[in-house]
Amino acid sequence: MSQTVETPEDPILRASQTFGITPEQYMLPARGEIRMVDPSGRLLAPEEQGTGPGHEYPLPARDVLLDAYEKLVVGRRVNDQNSALVRQGRMAVYPSSHGQEACQVAAALCLEEGDWLFPTYRDTVAVMTKGVDPLQVMAIFRGEWHGGYDPYEHCVGIQSTPLTTQLLHAVGVAHAAKLRGEDTVVLAMCGDGATSEGDFHEALNFAAVFKLPVVFFVQNNGYAISVPLSQQSAAPSLAHKAVGYGMAGERVDGNDLVALLATLRRAVDLARSESEPLLVEAHTYRMQAHTNADDATRYRDDAEVQEWIAKDPVTRMRAYLGAEGVLDEAAEQRIAAAAEDVASALRDGMNADVEIDPLELFRHVYTEQTPQLAEQEQFLAAELAREETGQ
Amino acid sequence: MSQTVETPEDPILRASQTFGITPEQYMLPARGEIRMVDPSGRLLAPEEQGTGPGHEYPLPARDVLLDAYEKLVVGRRVNDQNSALVRQGRMAVYPSSHGQEACQVAAALCLEEGDWLFPTYRDTVAVMTKGVDPLQVMAIFRGEWHGGYDPYEHCVGIQSTPLTTQLLHAVGVAHAAKLRGEDTVVLAMCGDGATSEGDFHEALNFAAVFKLPVVFFVQNNGYAISVPLSQQSAAPSLAHKAVGYGMAGERVDGNDLVALLATLRRAVDLARSESEPLLVEAHTYRMQAHTNADDATRYRDDAEVQEWIAKDPVTRMRAYLGAEGVLDEAAEQRIAAAAEDVASALRDGMNADVEIDPLELFRHVYTEQTPQLAEQEQFLAAELAREETGQ
Amino acid sequence: MSTLHAPAPAGEAPAVKPATFAQALNTALADALAADDGVVVFGEDVGTLGGVFRITDGLTQRFGRTRCFDTPLAESGIAGMAVGMAMNRMRPVIEMQFDAFAYPAFEQVASHIAKMHNRTRGAVRLPIVIRIPYAGGIGGVEHHCDSSEAYYAHTPGLKVFTPATVEDAYLMLREAIDSDDPVVFFEPKKLYWSKAPVDLAELKDRYENRSPERREGRAVVARAGEDATLLAYGPSVPTALAAAATAAAEGRSLEVVDLRSLVPFDDETVAASVRRTGRVVVVAEAPGFASVAAEIVARVQERCFHSLAAPVRRVTGFDIPYPAPKLEKHYLPSVDRILDAVDDLQWED
Amino acid sequence: MSTLHAPAPAGEAPAVKPATFAQALNTALADALAADDGVVVFGEDVGTLGGVFRITDGLTQRFGRTRCFDTPLAESGIAGMAVGMAMNRMRPVIEMQFDAFAYPAFEQVASHIAKMHNRTRGAVRLPIVIRIPYAGGIGGVEHHCDSSEAYYAHTPGLKVFTPATVEDAYLMLREAIDSDDPVVFFEPKKLYWSKAPVDLAELKDRYENRSPERREGRAVVARAGEDATLLAYGPSVPTALAAAATAAAEGRSLEVVDLRSLVPFDDETVAASVRRTGRVVVVAEAPGFASVAAEIVARVQERCFHSLAAPVRRVTGFDIPYPAPKLEKHYLPSVDRILDAVDDLQWED
């Protein structure tokens, strides 16, 4: 068992030798962000992709791309459906990832069965794409309970609200697996703002020191609520932080699903084969307000938003797959129908009333109820009984 | 006033242009650690110093070096005097910096009057060198009170025990000064272990984002109590963390007082003139146990300790200054006598009993005593009165 | 949403345009910034956005980015930087976006903000205000509704204030900013939009020309009564007042004391009321175990034991994590629950 | 240094070689590591060094680096990683080197360790033990002597244990590790070197073959008495026992209840004692305000009001930061202070 804790040879040194570059050059991100398909849907030539020695990524297969595109369309539909449900008052709050769906989909699709995902509140689409029933994902925003699904069912942590804390949970899951000799990879998500928290630092450092297969995936959407990246970090890029932990970092166009799949899949593969962590920063944009409770016009110009419409991940992917002949009219219709099905199931589910037994409040605080909570449960039960009998 | 918050041009970009290197090359430490005088006391030729474009340091003037040497000798004497006082039971605990005195002295001497120093529990010698009476520095280890001096008198924070927390205080002091248009530089010290804490990350990031003149000075002595650096960080060096914040990092031989003075002085000058933070990592060694309560034989070989004797900062500096003709027999004697004076004043002070009024316990919790504490003070006063009258 | 209780007894002119609790806080910040160059306001989203609750709305625009500014997203960083700025002669007012998001700053608060003045034997003062929007009743998701006052009230060296009225929102925040001691300032979120006919300009004058007699640290009798005393603070004060109003209709006269300051604690006002009524219910939203409510019970029985006709009762949150929105109504102290507790005070004895 | 109180009532054989409190903890960890592959021990300096108090001495050597290991120096990291490891079917036992150095982990503890089971409706169990050497009496410098139990006891979802005897050090740590709920395990530093004639091998057998009747969560009567009850826990238990011994010599019979578990709380044992004696002093080292001691006072008066002949008194730390070594004796609850409080219990009434 102790064998698994030590890697015989440092993978970073090995890689830098292989590619004839310095370890620093291997760890620092490539000169540009990795992009494979430009906003118009054109596949870029290798020399235009921002890559370099040690930073090269194979184009994913066509079936992978078509499947990913379907998830992308469904994700977009769910985002917009949820926003509509909020407007209709069926849901209290929704942090939409409209505009970031390529990141969301790639984050889930790069993982194998049994790999874990640790998402944030904004990562509904990633969670769904990993298999969780959208209705269960929504329970938290609907106010039913603080978590709507069983994390073990699809190996997905509960969407985390306290920023960056989940990165450490990801590290722990990977560590336990590694100690048992399992080759589980864990992908942990956070936002650009979240990288400023101390837990970000501690998580990356722990993962690097214990050589754990964790892919840290930062969706840099330019804002933490109202605070722009320039007030969050002075680094050349967030991916530049990796070298400070002795891990490799990469940045990628977060609206290019092809590049995302390529970089994240290689990151997951490296994490698994070398048992090492990696940091991937995707540059994307949150097209809507932080949540429905936010007013984005207070802190950003519409012109900026408009610019990003041209970079939309869904239209870009559609154009690319259409041009490549992967996506035809029939497939497009099938996918649209699938998205509609998901949306309508979501609507139906959200329109149905949920009953929650208030006494459940006392049932999960501990695995075994304390005498104090038994007393308090009785107190509430008696109160509810009195209310029922109208006293 | 708002003028002072923004730097007209990014100093990193400017520097990288000046030196014809990339911003990354400027921010990453030079290829080797900066060393000017080798362990035998020989001045190294410029090409042996580990420097490079953008990473070059002028040799400090002879009077600066002689003065620094005196502080070094006094510092060593104080470390050893304190350890003796602990053995004699005059002091409860002492975290000696024996072996690290070059770092300590340089940390204080690189600052100008009015600049602030934020030290840790191990930085007694730096605090003294900045002007605080050694006896006051010792109050904390003698158990008199939690802080022995007025931070304002010499612009020195209280030696910090909660690791890395003081780096943020340093950031705040610099920020307040900058907002008022003052050009105060703050030097904040921490150990290698402390770099793993979240506050380290938050402090560096805040300093970089707000463009504050803070020099973060890490004394990497290879251990955090028993934990070696390899279990603390997988980074190529701790100085490599700087680029992740968009600041420049450098590493320096922490037993070479000449190189320390050179690098830290330039860091302080840059911090002041450009209003930017920098990270300096000094590689040194703690020759004694963590504190007298620690047993270092449990976690490191004596052979390792022996190796470092050959790199001792005091003998190295003595050899160098002797060879350069800066230090003659007379100066050596004068300095030894000065060190003896400090040690004997310390002994006398520590042998004198201190009286602390127990009621003072209630006097500083708030600036204005609360009714609750007034009550509690009366309670203790009555108890003490009863004891006195033997009831 | 809880409705606003009657305006403070201080006899306002009836024609005054109502101000909200949030406006009162915002105006207090603006007036403090104007009054003292050393005051700086910072935190997450407090600058351009004006805070997620708009408490800092317009401050950056009016006072510039050097006086009110956004920080990177790191609460320990915010609190730790405040320590240094306060050491260097400023008066930082920092915002923790929500109660549970102050936890990352706990070490800086407990080990430094609370202890620096003591550590330096009074040489270093840390006039820091930590504003924390707290407690529930707004249908917030997890981590947005904690009542975390006990953590701070238990930590020597911190003052802990929590206003319950629009007037106090203004006055107590000014007092907190002017305090040379660190103050954890708890703002009941559910009261942000409550209104009262308060003239904020007049309050400013009143505050800036106040008599030396201090209100700071004092409780107030929010409603006089004779049969029993309800001790409440922050978000529970309106609930206690509503309970008292209902009780009055049923012929029972309840006194409501608004504690206002948890540290220091106003034993005098509390004991005076308890000695008169002999019966007490403590109302608070936090889980009861080892809470501020527990402290109040303990103090009252220590000081007024022989005046008590019945044990002091607590109506608090349950000892469970704050529930999801659809269940919070079962958690929150309610008028009925308070009245039940009052009924329980052994009236037949 | 506090001297050891009499051995637990369970009638040890008199010939047994004494074990220290620290050895009992160390053996409990070793036995738990041996009993369950899922148990892992980690923290700062717990590996090669065996912990600054040597509580983990020899564990890495015996069980290997995969079972007991050092982490980078970051408490939030330690606690957060424990969450993930526990999610992935391990039973982490983590050490916070000293009480105040657990504060950086406060968010992970309060927002995740305490709440994950509830959040997931029971799907995720977090059998984590957070070992915290706590309290004073050892001449420690600042930040090394905090009594921080109230912060955790106030947080629903955490169990809080604190042993006061060598036997309990072993048994309660085993119980904590076997608990499917997170336990904050407070080890009174000043008792680490206390000794008792306890056969640790016998204890192991007794624990591993224990009857289904649980001791977990139960208080014990550490010394029976009739005139008044001293309620104490952790470092204050020996002090309370010493006070009871002195009182006995003066003709007053004091019962001492060792609470052992603060959460859950053993109301039954406490109330039974209080109803019998009618007089109570709560002894605890933490500052009294909004403390566990306050909770105990509140509970006792709520539940036993009519049995009380006098108000419940507290002998606690003052509401000040823990003092520097030369002054700690004035802070700590002492035998005299307890006896003074007992004298105050209105015996003439």
Ligand SMILES: Cc1ncc(C[n+]2csc(CCOP(=O)(O)OP(=O)(O)O)c2C)c(N)n1
């Ligand atoms: C510890 C913590 N502090 C503050 C918050 C409040 N908060 C929620 S989201 C957010 C901004 C997050 O920005 P980013 O990490 O960039 O993610 P994004 O929302 O853009 O996806 C803030 C400050 C929080 N949830 N947790």
Ligand SMILES: Cc1ncc(C[n+]2csc(CCOP(=O)(O)OP(=O)(O)O)c2C)c(N)n1
């Ligand atoms: C927040 C915090 N955690 C733990 C400790 C306990 N502790 C004191 S010193 C130390 C090791 C520090 O190592 P390093 O930063 O390398 O400094 P050095 O002692 O080597 O100078 C530890 C773990 C502490 N003081 N503060």
Ligand SMILES: [Mg+2]
């Ligand atoms: Mg963002």
Ligand SMILES: [Mg+2]
């Ligand atoms: Mg070190």
